[in-house]
Amino acid sequence: MEITGRLVADATVRAVNADKNVTGFRVAVNRNYKSQGEQKQETAFVDCTYWRGEGIAPYLTKGMVVQLSGFMTAEAWVSRDGEPMAGLRFRTEEINMLTRSGKQDDKPAGNKKQGLRPSEQFN
Template identity: 40%
Template sequence: MNIIERLTRDAEVRILSNEKQVVNFSIATNDNYRNKQGERIEQTTYFECSYWISPKVAEILTKGALVELNGRAYSSAWIGKDGEAHAGLNFLTSQIKLHSSSKKDSNSTIPKTKGENAKSKSAENDKDDDLPF
């Protein structure tokens, strides 16, 4: 599955008990349509995303950044501490392509890491940047 959307919060790196690291972030997808009565309906769907390949990507995944994600979507359900049923949509991310950074990071540069050559085109300055993943 391929999704192109903006991050709703900065990415966070979590270190698990087995010393593995996972990058967690969220995105929102917007949709609109007209119902049978002709009323315009707007709907936002949130995905909690995880990326297990490299924790370095968290440095550039900031709120407002436009990203293209490849991976697998799945749902989860649980009973909260309040005893109520909850559900959420998740996205297990296998590839990330940065299309534009958030406005607060628009002047920062992205360092290249060894063996990596993925490129992204910045929407603000139209020059190629090397991504660290």
């Protein structure tokens, strides 16, 4: 499955256990359609995870358009009120960066590899 969207915030990395980290981010995916002859747009916000390494996180910045390949997973949890909850999350296997970030300097400090696109380096 593929989705294309715009990152709504910079990616974050969180520890899952002592030796495993996951990169998390959210993308806005727009759908254009006509209703009663009027052009409309609907936006879905998709929570995504990337388990193949946290080194890509500095490249995934707010405003960037990305194309993602992966699959949806259902996750269950219990709310603070004790209610069972569930949601969908996109488990990302490949990331293609279609635009640069909106930041002035979109290269993280210490990256010495010139000419290598992040999507080529981390997928």
